[in-house]
Amino acid sequence: MATKPKAVAKRKASATSSAKSSVKSRAKAAPKRVAKAKVSRANDDIGEDTRLALWRSLLEIRHVEQRAYDLFLQNLVKGTSHLALGQEAVAAGFATAMQKDDWSFCTYRGHHHTLARGASMEGVLGELMGRECGLLKGKGGSMHLTSVEHGAMGSYAIIGAHLPIAMGAAWTAQYKKTGQVSVCFFGDGTTNIGAFHEALNMSAVWKLPVVFVCENNLYMEYTPIKDVTAVHNPAGDRAASYGLPKIVIDGNDADEVYRTAQTAFAKARAGEGPSLIECLTYRHSGHSRADPGDYRPPGELEAWLKKDPVPRYRERLAEFGIAQDVIDGMDAEVLAQVDEATEISKASPPPGLDLIDVDVWADGGTAWRN
Amino acid sequence: MAELTYREAVAEAIAQEMRRDEDVVFLGEDIGAAGGVFKATVGLFKEFGPERVRDTPISEQAILGAAMGSAMTGLKPIAEIMFSDFLAVCWDIVANEIAKARYMTGGQMSMPLVIRTANGGGSRFGAQHSQSVENWAMMIPGLKVVAPSSPADVKGLLAAAIRDPDPVMFFEQKSLYPIKGFVPDGELVDELGTAKVLRDGGDVTIVALAAMVPRAMKAAEELSAQHGIEATVVDVRSLVPLDTQTILREISKTGRLVTVEENPRLCGWGAEIASIVADEIFWDLDGPIIRITTPHIPLPAADALEDATMPSAERIVREIVENID
Amino acid sequence: MDVIMPQLGETVAEGTVSVWHKAIGDTVSTKEPLFDVSSDKVEMEVPAPAEGTLLEIRVDVGITVPVGEVIAIIMREGEVIEVDAGLAGKPEDPAASKAAVPAREVSIKAANRDANGNPLSPAVRRLVAQNSLDPRAITGSGMKGRIKKKDVLAYLANGGASRTVSAPPPLNFSEDDTEIIPFNKLRKLTADHMVRSKATSPHVLQAVEADFVRVARARAGVSGAWKKREGFSLTYLPFIAKAVCEAIREFPRVNAAIDGENLVVFRRVNLCIAVDLDFDGLVAPVIKDADQMPLQELARAIRDVSERARTNQLKPGDFTEGTYTVSNSGVFGTMITAPIINQPQVAILSTDGITKKPVVIETEDGDTIGIRPVGVLAQSFDHRAIDGAYSAAFLNRVREIIQTRDWATVLS
Known part of the structure; x- marks a missing residue:
């Protein structure tokens, strides 16, 4: 179920798009662009099919994450979970711009990125619930969602680790000249760990086809990132250190994310090396299920809810003339899929105990001796 | 060759x-x-x-x-x-x-x-x-x-x-x-997870790894020539997978195990082998297990100090002569 | 339930606890030794009288108490014991807490040590258990006389429990050119018994020389088949024992004990076989009703008690009701031994080396000289009980049986 149409971007990157993509310029440009789009849909650079693909992706993430939250409350989701409610546009925008065989790497907050690559909802929900139908057969849990067949090359729960790993995948693409891109998502907190800098430097030196995407949601865990970081933009202001342009975008605007991704991917595929993109966004819930988010100043959440990427994109679709019943129909359809996935997951048994002793080694076993 | x-x-x-x-x-x-x-x-x-x-x-x-x-x-x-x-x-x-x-x-x-x-x-x-x-x-x-x-x-x-x-x-x-x-000339591919018996002796089985292997071999020759003690020497080669079949078999034959480990004392690989021996071939043991390791210290730099801390052939001989009977 | 000091022999009135194998609170079993006891005759392991838990130890190691005295209390499985004031106070009793030996000491049982007190390695323990050996009989070649696996294998290769005559461990002389070797328990018991016997009985030694040619032929005729069938060699001793048993029927007063001013003559012939425990003391387990046994059975019985003596597996019943004793020093090739009577018996026979000698043989055609296996049978008797003529007649009858019986037919 829940296979979604993938728009494959073939548009050439414009040389100036990265400069246009700063928050300031987008904030000024946005009303103009909307007004312009209304009158000139023929010149729309994204197009209806892609917009509907973005919409479906946003909906899938939003509904699955909300369902995950409901399932916590029913005590059906065990362990910890890090929801991406509010950050859907980053995942939807990049995944929609990716080719099917591109590789993506994300953190323990990775439900949205895994879903966006096409992993099944019951695979995600089942893994959260510790069920046999889970993507990892229950062996990884919420923080390690992976679906290699969809190019979702893992969720990494140690901050920073996956930047060099994503770089390694890009090395394969470069060495084998496959044209694939490796995309690495991480949080603002990651920009202060050594592996971030090691990976950025070596990727730049080796001119690897890797795109580093920082989801700056303002908080590392509980502490505001600005309190512990020497620069204003934790990723963007570090780009120059590695000879890369500063790119900071509105991470709650799926279109903007999508366009930025296309530009970066084109650069990577052209052999021009990595990009570092900082997406400004906000998580609507706490850091993890244990966190009510009390440290946030009053009014901050409310302000960001006005920029919620899902209602924003619903309006965007309407502005571009897409029929309300199509917009609402997709919403209802996705919700029905989430309901179905929930039931499948609930009905799925716990993983068999025989799984304990498989898959340490390539031969399928776990033997450390003869 | x-x-x-x-x-x-x-x-x-x-x-x-x-x-x-x-x-x-x-x-x-x-x-x-x-x-x-x-x-x-x-x-x-x-x-x-x-x-x-x-x-x-x-x-x-x-x-x-x-x-x-x-x-x-x-x-x-x-x-x-x-x-x-x-x-x-x-x-x-x-x-x-x-x-x-x-x-x-x-x-x-x-x-x-x-x-x-x-x-x-x-x-x-x-x-x-x-x-x-x-x-x-x-x-x-x-x-x-x-x-x-x-x-x-x-x-x-x-x-x-x-x-x-x-x-x-x-x-x-x-x-x-x-x-x-x-x-050997030409393509050479060995097998992981296999230990090698480098020397056959009836009195004691020395199990060693890497740099400790040549030292164990030297000690075995010395034990034979000077003390009439014949040592089997097993080169572990691979810690994971561990060739317990070969290692346990060779220990069972002599009933005596001496591990020679370069690592500091605690949690060296020899401790794991000793534990497997105690679990599985306890009744073949003919005396206490002897672990020869570097002391539990950060390794000092000066040649005199480093040589005194890492297990040497002389120390292997001495410990075996003093403890094996 | 009470654990009492066992009766170790009919003339034994008291016993000494030498080892407690269990501590208070330990599970005890009829299949495991609970304590070791020594008397003037024997040292042995005694199992618990029932399955249960050791509740109280009343007699410490080294303390001698009369036979029948309660030395420990066991709570049987499922049993409820009423705790009286005395018992409730016991945990504070220094004697009781002393008896509760720390677990680590208890874990190395006496039986798992060699003659020099060294613990046995796992490999040696397994071999000892598999072959029912007494580790104290095995000479160790390791440090401080420690027994190594190869020592047990050598011991077994030399015929298992049969004697390996090895040099005693080298002595360590001190500065005054002496080494003090303290008596072990069995040595002390043996010493006391010998002194008492000599003090009690006026010993007289008599000896005869016997021609063992018929015995030798009979042994040669069956030796291979016997060893194969029985698992041990057929020695001269069963023949001598058989001859002794038969001669006793005609001379019953050697099969007796002195009780005050009476000679108590026994109808049953319960033959004691003296067994030397590797130079470290002597025991003489009993073969009851030996006279009723055919030769083969007697041979097996002798083998059985000797083995059990050397592996420390004799039971209290193996030491009671002996009536006559045969002591065999023959393996060392001695010519004659003057044995000391096993009290309260009145006579003891020693057999020594049987060697080939030129012997004058009387035939109808005149005397010839032949080479024959010859050995000396020497009897010490209590002159209070019998006189020289009676003893000599008995010895002569033993010799006659040995020399004239068609042993080959007896064996077939």
Whole structure:
């Protein structure tokens, strides 16, 4: 179920798009662009099919994450979970711009990125619930969602680790000249760990086809990132250190994310090396299920809810003339899929105990001796 | 049959596998144009070029991350960590990422990579460049751990490690780099997880690894010539998988086990072997197990101090003569 | 339930606890030794009288108490014991807490040590158990005389429990050119018994020389088959024992004991076989009703008690009701031994080396000289009980039986 149409971007990157993509310029440009789009849909650079693909992706993430939250409350989701409610546009925008065989790497907050690559909802929900139908057969849990067949090359729960790993995948693409891109998502907190800098430097030196995407949601865990970081933009202001342009975008605007991704991917595929993109966004819930988010100043959440990427994109679709019943129909359809996935997951048994002793080694076993 | 040094055998094994398989690539600090700080990779850069033999910045996390990311996407990387002590700065990639990826993902990922590193003491480098840390790797599920003692084993086991579909930690003992030994001509591929019986004796079984193997052999000859004690010497070669069949069989024959370990005392590989022996062949034991290790200290630098702390052939002889009867 | 000091022999009135194998609170079993006891005759392991838990130890190691005295209390499985004031106070009793030996000491049982007090290695323990050996009989070649696996294998290769005559451990002389070797328990018991016997009985020694040619032929005729069937060699001793048993029927007063001013003559012939425990003391287990046994059975019985003596597996019943004793020093090739009577018996026979000698043989055609296996049978008797003529007649009858019986037919 829940296979979604993938728009494959073939548009050439414009040389100036990265400069246009700063928050300031987008904030000024946005009303103009909307007004312009209304009158000139023929010149729309994204197009209806892609917009509907973005919409479906946003909906899938939003509904699955909300369902995950409901399932916590029913005590059906065990362990910890890090929801991406509010950050859907980053995942939807990049995944929609990716080719099917591109590789993506994300953190323990990775439900949205895994879903966006096409992993099944019951695979995600089942893994959260510790069920046999889970993507990892229950062996990884919420923080390690992976679906290699969809190019979702893992969720990494140690901050920073996956930047060099994503770089390694890009090395394969470069060495084998496959044209694939490796995309690495991480949080603002990651920009202060050594592996971030090691990976950025070596990727730049080796001119690897890797795109580093920082989801700056303002908080590392509980502490505001600005309190512990020497620069204003934790990723963007570090780009120059590695000879890369500063790119900071509105991470709650799926279109903007999508366009930025296309530009970066084109650069990577052209052999021009990595990009570092900082997406400004906000998580609507706490850091993890244990966190009510009390440290946030009053009014901050409310302000960001006005920029919620899902209602924003619903309006965007309407502005571009897409029929309300199509917009609402997709919403209802996705919700029905989430309901179905929930039931499948609930009905799925716990993983068999025989799984304990498989898959340490390539031969399928776990033997450390003869 | 050619006589090679231990270091030449490293380069030979890598070259053999890179010629055979285009997916084999090699990265690390100073490994390329410079030929390695221990000159163990001389000639590879020239033969295979900068695309396949890649010099890296001093970024151990980047080196191992690159190895992991490329391994899971179709390459067979060999990564060099110059000194095994430096594994501490990239241990996350080793222990949390590489070792666990296949299991955590329910078998979705493969990790055919080799991490080579110069391990161990005897070079007067002090405590941060001399550690024998194979036991760090041994205790992490998901890593294979190999430590050869001779040029022939270096070539055969390194080739086997490169072909192995699982991650292999390959510990080269840096004080062995200059030693020479005969290595069979032509393609050489050994088998991981096999110990080797180097000497047969009826009185005591010495189980040793890497640099301790030649010392154990020297001690065995001395024991025979001077004390009438005949020692079996087993070279463990591979800690994971561990060839318990060979090791336990040889211990059962003599009823006496002496482990010779370069590592500090606590949690050395010999402790694990002693524990397996106590579990499985207790009733074959004809006396207490003797573990000969470096004391539980950071290794000192001065030659007089280092030589006094690492197990020597003389110490092996002395401990066996004093304790074996 | 009460654990009492066992009756170790009919003339034994008291016993000394030498080892407690269990501590208070330990599970005890009829299949495991609970304590070792020594008397003037014997040292042995005694199992618990029932399955249960050791509740109280009343007699410490080294303390001698009369037979029948309660030395420990066991709580049987399922049993409820009423705790009286005395018992409730016991945990504070220094004697009781002393008896509760720390677990580590208890874990190395006396039986798992060699003659020099060294613990046995696992490999040696397994071999000892598999072959029912007494580790104290095995000479160790390791440090401080420690037994190594190869020592046990050598011991077994030399015929198992049969004697390996090895040199005693080298002595360590001190500065005054002596070494003090303290008596072990069995040595002390043996010493006391010998002194008492000599003090009690006026010993007289008589000896005869016997021609063992018929015995030798009979042994040669069956030796291979016997060893194969029985697992041990057929020695001269069963023949001598058989002859002794038969002669006793005609001379019953050698099969007797003195009780005050009476000679108590026994109808049953319960033959004691003296067994030397590797130079470290002597025991003489009993073969009851030996006279009722055919030769083969007697041979097996002798083998059985000797084996059990050397492996420390004799039971209290093996030491009671003996009536006559045969002591065999023959393996060392001695010519004659003057044995000391096993009290309260009145006679003891020693057999010594049987060697080939030229012997004058009387035939109808005149005397000839032949080479025959000859050995001396020497009897010490209590002159209070019998006189020289009676003893001599008995010895002569023993010799006659040995020399004239068609042993080959007896065996077939």
